[in-house]
Amino acid sequence: MKNVYKTYPNGVGAIFNLNLSIDRGDFVFIIGGSGSGKSTLIKMLYREEKPSRGEIILGGVNVGKLRNSKVYKLRRLIGVVFQDYKLLPKLTVYENVAFALEVTGVDSKEIRKRVIDVLTKVGLKHKAKEYPDKLSGGEQQRVAIARAVVNRPKILICDEPTGNLDSKISMEIMDILEKINKDFGTTVLMVTHDIDIVKQMKKRVLLLKEGRLEKDYKKGSFVDEKL
Amino acid sequence: MKSCRTFVRSFRDAFRSVIRNFSLSLASITCIAITLIIIAAALLMSDNVKNFTDEIEKDVTVVAFLDSDVTNEKRDNFEMFLKKNSNVELFDYKSKADVKEDMQKENETFSSILAEWDDANNPLKDTYTIKVHDVKKIGNTAKDIEKQDGVNSVQYGEGLVEKLVGVFDAIEKITFCAAIALIIVTVFLIINTIKLTIFSRKREIGIMRLVGASNSRIKLPFVIEGIILGMIGSIIPILIVVLGYTTMYDYFGGILFSPVIKLITPMPFVVNTSIIILLIGMIVGMLGSSRAVRRYIKV
Ligand SMILES: Nc1ncnc2c1ncn2[C@@H]1O[C@H](COP(=O)(O)OP(=O)(O)OP(=O)(O)O)[C@@H](O)[C@H]1O
Numbered sequence: 022m023k024n025v026y027k028t029y030p031n032g033v034g035a036i037f038n039l040n041l042s043i044d045r046g047d048f049v050f051i052i053g054g055s056g057s058g059k060s061t062l063i064k065m066l067y068r069e070e071k072p073s074r075g076e077i078i079l080g081g082v083n084v085g086k087l088r089n090s091k092v093y094k095l096r097r098l099i100g101v102v103f104q105d106y107k108l109l110p111k112l113t114v115y116e117n118v119a120f121a122l123e124v125t126g127v128d129s130k131e132i133r134k135r136v137i138d139v140l141t142k143v144g145l146k147h148k149a150k151e152y153p154d155k156l157s158g159g160e161q162q163r164v165a166i167a168r169a170v171v172n173r174p175k176i177l178i179c180d181e182p183t184g185n186l187d188s189k190i191s192m193e194i195m196d197i198l199e200k201i202n203k204d205f206g207t208t209v210l211m212v213t214h215d216i217d218i219v220k221q222m223k224k225r226v227l228l229l230k231e232g233r234l235e236k237d238y239k240k241g242s243f244v245d246e247k248l
Numbered sequence: 249m250k251s252c253r254t255f256v257r258s259f260r261d262a263f264r265s266v267i268r269n270f271s272l273s274l275a276s277i278t279c280i281a282i283t284l285i286i287i288a289a290a291l292l293m294s295d296n297v298k299n300f301t302d303e304i305e306k307d308v309t310v311v312a313f314l315d316s317d318v319t320n321e322k323r324d325n326f327e328m329f330l331k332k333n334s335n336v337e338l339f340d341y342k343s344k345a346d347v348k349e350d351m352q353k354e355n356e357t358f359s360s361i362l363a364e365w366d367d368a369n370n371p372l373k374d375t376y377t378i379k380v381h382d383v384k385k386i387g388n389t390a391k392d393i394e395k396q397d398g399v400n401s402v403q404y405g406e407g408l409v410e411k412l413v414g415v416f417d418a419i420e421k422i423t424f425c426a427a428i429a430l431i432i433v434t435v436f437l438i439i440n441t442i443k444l445t446i447f448s449r450k451r452e453i454g455i456m457r458l459v460g461a462s463n464s465r466i467k468l469p470f471v472i473e474g475i476i477l478g479m480i481g482s483i484i485p486i487l488i489v490v491l492g493y494t495t496m497y498d499y500f501g502g503i504l505f506s507p508v509i510k511l512i513t514p515m516p517f518v519v520n521t522s523i524i525i526l527l528i529g530m531i532v533g534m535l536g537s538s539r540a541v542r543r544y545i546k547v
């Protein structure tokens with residue numbers, strides 16, 4: 022990312038002169054106070070928002086210049102997980118995960134294999150036939166993660182994935198994210214408010230403040246930060 | 249292979265959506281059905297009218313009787329006039345002697361009476377039988393002919409034919425105007441139906457985008473949904489065409505009012521009409537759904 026600025030159409034400036042680069046296979050936390058631009062930053066990565074100025078290169082793709090009709094190609098390189106899971110209530114766990122592959126044209130046999138693989142990975146194979154409203158928050162989030170990584174993205178972006186979960190369940194989610202990062206070599210970017218998690222994980226930490234990169238803690242160097 | 253898969257899955261999604269929102273779909277289907285029934289009626293009628301006017305046009309002629317004492321010069325002038333008239337296709341001349349012979353051939357008893365007439369006291373007249381291009385203009389053409397010098401009187405289908413053709417023509421035009429108005433209404437109704445299904449599936453569309461579904465994969469199910477609505481809507485009109493027309497044909501014995509008006513035999517006429525109805529249904533459905541998709545699914 023080079024000299025990236027983002028001003029929303031209503032005139033609110035969210036990101037100012039952001040320069041940073043993240044290595045492939047890295048695990049990075051993005052922290053900062055409310056309204057500091059964390060969500061805006063990651064939205065620009067998966068091209069939900071366009072940068073107003075500057076350049077974002079992701080896996081060789083110039084995201085800012087990408088035509089609308091080609092955005093779907095970028096999205097196949099990226100998995101996204103949200104605080105509110107965004108599962109489809111009328112589909113089972115299995116179908117929710119399979120959905121990501123079905124709509125990208127993967128053939129049915131391959132879908133079956135990959136969905137069962139990834140559900141096993143997140144420890145939910147036995148709940149494959151359940152509907153999301155029968156699952157706990159932690160389980161729903163694991164389904165969402167499974168859906169995000171089932172097409173083997175290069176990057177996994179999480180916006181406060183543990184925001185609705187208690188600390189024990191949050192750590193389970195972190196274990197899964199860590200496993201995905203290690204086993205698949207997926208780059209993980211995670212926005213969070215949970216300083217305890219950040220302290221425990223000992224990863225690289227980006228601190229945003231009022232739309233600027235305030236601090237960039239190298240892996241393991243993060244001590245504490247009052248948000 | 250992959251695009252085939254996309255198509256199959258889109259079709260499945262579309263079909264599910266029609267069933268899931270059946271009460272909503274039903275309004276569109278009904279509207280399409282009514283529109284198509286009217287179009288079907290118009291098609292059946294116009295094809296039949298075209299068929300029997302073609303038939304009639306083969307037979308309808310203007311017969312012009314010349315004055316008994318017509319000179320050769322006047323006759324030549326009259327022939328020149330016929331040749332120049334744009335609505336005259338063919339004409340055939342019979343002298344009064346020829347007419348007499350024809351009549352003698354037709355009837356034995358006449359024959360002896362007629363035999364007594366010689367050229368001088370033959371009360372029959374030289375006759376021209378004239379075929380026209382356009383039956384609708386036959387009245388004017390006949391009048392023009394009557395005005396010619398040396399023409400005694402003119403006879404043609406007594407106006408019945410042209411009146412009939414005129415009536416059917418008017419009905420046909422009104423029906424087609426109604427059909428077009430209904431098509432427009434239907435398209436708007438389909439736009440609305442598809443709009444509502446798009447809104448009810450906002451969440452799904454959002455997730456499709458997120459996981460990298462292509463635009464065509466996102467839009468195709470909705471476009472197909474419109475086409476399916478059109479297809480379902482055409483079922484009843486097609487049944488009406490096939491069963492209704494066949495029954496009517498049998499009931500009237502293949503003719504309408506008089507043997508002059510022959511109906512088109514049902515096979516393969518109803519099949520062709522049904523295919524046209526189905527296609528119109530699909531096109532109307534697609535028009536509505538692709539408009540809705542363009543308007544309500546932002547790329
Ligand atoms: N769609 C939008 N339109 C206009 N302004 C926006 C929009 N989204 C965010 N903003 C503004 O941009 C700024 C940064 O918002 P952003 O959502 O990136 O913050 P955040 O760090 O994710 O906050 P939080 O921790 O509360 O999620 C805020 O001032 C916010 O009001």
Ligand SMILES: [Mg+2]
Binds near residue numbers: 060061180
């Ligand atoms: Mg946020």
